[in-house]
Amino acid sequence: MSIITKLNTAIARAVEALYEQTPAEAQIQLQKCKKEFEGHLTLVAFPLLKISRKSPEVTAQEIGDYLLAHEPTVAAVQVIKGFLNLTIASSAWLELFDEIASTPNYGHRVASDEDPLVMIEYSSPNTNKPLHLGHVRNNLLGYSLAEILKANGQRVVKTNIVNDRGIHICKSMLAWIKWGEGATPESRGVKGDHLIGDFYVLFDKHYKAEVSGLMAMGKTKEEAEAASTLMAEARDLLRKWEEGDEATVALWKRMNQWVYAGFDETYKRMGVDFDKIYYESDTYLVGRDEVLRGLEAGIFTRDEDGSVWADLTAEGLDRKILLRSDGTSVYMTQDIGTAKLRFVDYPINKMVYVVGNEQNYHFQVLSIVLDKLGFEFGKGLVHFSYGMVELPEGKMKSREGTVVDADDLMAEMISTAHEIAQEQGKAKDMDEAEALEVARRVGLGSLKYFILKVDPRKNMTFNPKESIDFNGNTGSFIQYTYARIQSLLRRAAEASMNIPERFSTLGLAIAPKEEELIARLAEYAEVVAEAGRSYSPAVVANYTYELVKEYNQFYHEFSVLKEEDEVVRGFRLALSREVASTIQRGMSLLGIEMPERM
Numbered sequence: 001m002s003i004i005t006k007l008n009t010a011i012a013r014a015v016e017a018l019y020e021q022t023p024a025e026a027q028i029q030l031q032k033c034k035k036e037f038e039g040h041l042t043l044v045a046f047p048l049l050k051i052s053r054k055s056p057e058v059t060a061q062e063i064g065d066y067l068l069a070h071e072p073t074v075a076a077v078q079v080i081k082g083f084l085n086l087t088i089a090s091s092a093w094l095e096l097f098d099e100i101a102s103t104p105n106y107g108h109r110v111a112s113d114e115d116p117l118v119m120i121e122y123s124s125p126n127t128n129k130p131l132h133l134g135h136v137r138n139n140l141l142g143y144s145l146a147e148i149l150k151a152n153g154q155r156v157v158k159t160n161i162v163n164d165r166g167i168h169i170c171k172s173m174l175a176w177i178k179w180g181e182g183a184t185p186e187s188r189g190v191k192g193d194h195l196i197g198d199f200y201v202l203f204d205k206h207y208k209a210e211v212s213g214l215m216a217m218g219k220t221k222e223e224a225e226a227a228s229t230l231m232a233e234a235r236d237l238l239r240k241w242e243e244g245d246e247a248t249v250a251l252w253k254r255m256n257q258w259v260y261a262g263f264d265e266t267y268k269r270m271g272v273d274f275d276k277i278y279y280e281s282d283t284y285l286v287g288r289d290e291v292l293r294g295l296e297a298g299i300f301t302r303d304e305d306g307s308v309w310a311d312l313t314a315e316g317l318d319r320k321i322l323l324r325s326d327g328t329s330v331y332m333t334q335d336i337g338t339a340k341l342r343f344v345d346y347p348i349n350k351m352v353y354v355v356g357n358e359q360n361y362h363f364q365v366l367s368i369v370l371d372k373l374g375f376e377f378g379k380g381l382v383h384f385s386y387g388m389v390e391l392p393e394g395k396m397k398s399r400e401g402t403v404v405d406a407d408d409l410m411a412e413m414i415s416t417a418h419e420i421a422q423e424q425g426k427a428k429d430m431d432e433a434e435a436l437e438v439a440r441r442v443g444l445g446s447l448k449y450f451i452l453k454v455d456p457r458k459n460m461t462f463n464p465k466e467s468i469d470f471n472g473n474t475g476s477f478i479q480y481t482y483a484r485i486q487s488l489l490r491r492a493a494e495a496s497m498n499i500p501e502r503f504s505t506l507g508l509a510i511a512p513k514e515e516e517l518i519a520r521l522a523e524y525a526e527v528v529a530e531a532g533r534s535y536s537p538a539v540v541a542n543y544t545y546e547l548v549k550e551y552n553q554f555y556h557e558f559s560v561l562k563e564e565d566e567v568v569r570g571f572r573l574a575l576s577r578e579v580a581s582t583i584q585r586g587m588s589l590l591g592i593e594m595p596e597r598m
Contacts, residue, residue: 002522003088003096004030004041006073011043014066021051038078039085040515046082056082088515094504097518101578102502105585107525109153116154117347120146120384122354123160123267123274127259128168129197131266133404133462134356137389137451140591142354143272144452144537145384147589152532157346160274161338162263164256165281168200170237173251174230175199175206185258191265191407192258206230242328266406271444271591276345278338284329287337290373291322291329299372310369320365335366336373343375351377352535357385357457384535387459389451409464414443416468417476424470426598438595442476443468445592449475452590453541473545475592478583481548483598484555485580491561492573499570499577506567513554517575520547524582528589537590544586551579 008028015023027047033039045060052059057079064077064084075089100106122142125131131139146156176183176199185192207230214224225231240248267273291308294300300310300322308323322333329337342348353363363383370378391404418439421427427435450467454460468476492499500506523543531539560576563569584594 003073003092003519006092007041007043007071007086010067010071010073011063014063014070015048015051018062018066019051019053023048023051027051033085037080037085038076038087040088040519041086043084043086044082045084060084090508090510090515091504093510093515093518094506094508096522097575097578098502098504100518100521101574106521106582107528108151108585111150111153111155113155116349117157118149118154118350118352119157119159119342119346119348120149120352120354121159121161123272124163124355125160125263126163126168127193127196127256128172128200130191130193130262131406133389133391133406133409136270136406136409136447137386137460138354138356139267139270139272140448140451141384141386141456141537143591144540144589145352145354145535147591148528148531148535148537148540151528151589154532157275157348158273159342160277161280161283162260162277163280165241165252165284167234167238169196169252169256170234170241171203171207172196172199173248173255174234174237175203176255177251178206185261191262192260193262193266194405194407195262196255196259203230203234266410269410269444270406271593278341280334280338283337283341284334285337286340287333287335288323288327288329290336290340291333294322294369294373310365310372312365312368315368317361317365317368320369322369332362332366332369335362336369339366339370339375339378343377348377350380350382352382352384354384354386357387359383360385382535384456386456389459390461392461392463410444410447413447413464413468414440416464417443417446420468420470421598430597438598441593441595442479442598445475445479445587445594447475448590448592449478449541449587452537453545455538456536473542475587478544478548478587479592479595480598481552482580482583482587482594483596485551485576485583486596488560488576489573489580495561497561497569497573498566499573500567503567503571503574508567508571510571511558513550513557514572514575517550517554517579520550521578521582524586527586531589540586540589544583547579547582547586551576 007030011028012023015021029044029047030041031044033042043060043063045056045063048059048063049056052062054062060079060082061084064079064086067074067086068077073089073092074086076087078085078087120142123135123139125135142158146158150156179202180199183195185195188195190198207228210228210230211221211224214227215221219227237248241252291300294310295302295308300308302308303325305325306327307321307325310320310322312318312320320332321330322336323329339351342351355363360383363381363385367378367381370381372378418427418436421435421439421442427438430438446467450462451460453473467474470476470480527539527543531537558572560569560572563572587594
């Protein structure tokens with residue numbers, strides 16, 4: 001039982017005993033004590049005055065006296081006007097520590113079959129290019145959110161929808177046909193997604209040259225784009241694909257397989273995965289059928305040109321097209337089809353889409369449309385909307401080939417971590433294999449932490465140089481502290497130092513800094529719960545940083561291995577071990593692996 005819970009119960013008993021009336025839960029207001037006063041927690045007396053019918057000072061003093069006489073959790077009290085400052089007894093802190101240390105995976109719940117099933121969609125790449133920095137933020141947020149919801153006792157299914165059809169892949173296909181000379185990932189020595197991305201850039205280069213040539217002949221930009229033979233050929237390729245032309249479909253499958261193999265490598269290195277992958281080529285026709293069902297049921301309407309619309313003016317929105325006049329689908333149609341397939345595959349209680357904030361309106365519409373079509377999760381659909389990510393140099397683009405590639409970024413982070421370790425002599429006692437593994441964990445950990453520590457709803461700038469810094473709010477700083485604690489525990493084990501299983505019965509007096517660390521450890525359960533409520537990995541990231549800062553202050557102020565008192569030494573080792581365990585649990589929710597030494 002937490003100290004807050006104990007005190008709430010004790011204060012309620014005090015009020016009943018003193019004033020013969022049971023206080024409402026909202027009337028008992030405990031908050032952290034201000035640093036300029038003595039105590040750990042402060043009870044605000046003012047909400048209780050209607051019950052006590054006495055002054056704030058007298059009410060606070062009477063409750064304080066009662067607690068001193070009847071509640072062993074309270075060691076001392078101080079009344080400042082209408083505020084009762086409470087000092088918590090060392091024994092209470094040690095009881096709390098024993099409870100935390102003896103609870104496996106403290107702060108995490110295990111889901112049962114009765115718990116809600118949440119499906120989380122993230123990544124959603126196009127097959128015409130490799131994953132980029134924007135995808136990195138998306139994947140890290142989606143994976144971390146899944147881990148956080150699991151830790152909150154929810155069943156989670158992680159899904160990906162691959163945008164594998166449409167004009168974008170046809171542009172890459174056409175460029176390969178025209179200028180590829182039969183190139184394969186093997187013949188070029190590159191990953192498949194990079195090869196297809198190169199052809200997408202090549203198409204755009206030739207397309208721009210063609211448009212510029214037509215404009216030089218006197219056409220406007222719009223006229224030149226409309227007259228482009230390259231774009232016409234790409235559209236013709238798309239038409240052939242939709243008609244099932246054998247050669248076109250075969251090439252499409254071959255090139256997409258190259259891309260999927262490349263994506264798999266990237267996902268594996270990034271440390272993210274999926275329980276189920278859907279493909280747009282399998283869902284768009286299902287979506288079209290659902291729209292036609294809605295049309296037949298009178299949910300949607302058809303315009304004179306044959307296009308199908310959802311009229312959402314009654315919901316405060318506008319009309320939304322669902323099928324073009326030629327019968328082809330739009331993104332909304334595809335999302336409807338994917339939603340139906342998911343609803344068939346899983347008994348979803350909640351559907352979460354991890355998609356950038358530029359799609360806020362799209363998901364407002366999708367929620368209403370799915371609800372109209374009878375999908376139970378439609379109304380409760382969650383758009384986990386996040387801000388854009390940039391590098392210091394500016395925004396990312398893909399057509400010009402200046403995109404910040406995810407593979408290159410991860411390789412650079414790992415390489416930088418390795419170089420820093422060599423320069424600072426951190427890897428001098430490691431063989432090359434261990435040094436490279438530590439560099440991998442530190443490089444990727446720095447990348448993940450730097451992105452996830454930011455409120456996901458905010459735009460952010462990712463600065464690779466700032467992210468690998470062994471001081472400050474960085475993943476590498478946290479990893480270094482964890483490795484330091486592991487080293488401490490190894491040395492203690494080598495010296496056969498005893499660590500008792502429980503401390504609350506040993507009559508141990510602990511220092512305020514140690515009490516603060518226990519209080520910080522106890523917060524972890526609520527931090528995980530809050531991260532789940534707010535869908536914010538940043539809550540976990542920044543808690544972990546604050547815990548590490550607190551521990552480092554303790555480590556510099558107090559002896560651990562050199563402490564002569566065996567019980568005190570054992571407690572400080574146990575405290576260090578529990579801090580390390582909490583760091584590891586928190587960082588695992590961010591998808592970050594911890595090095596045992598650095």
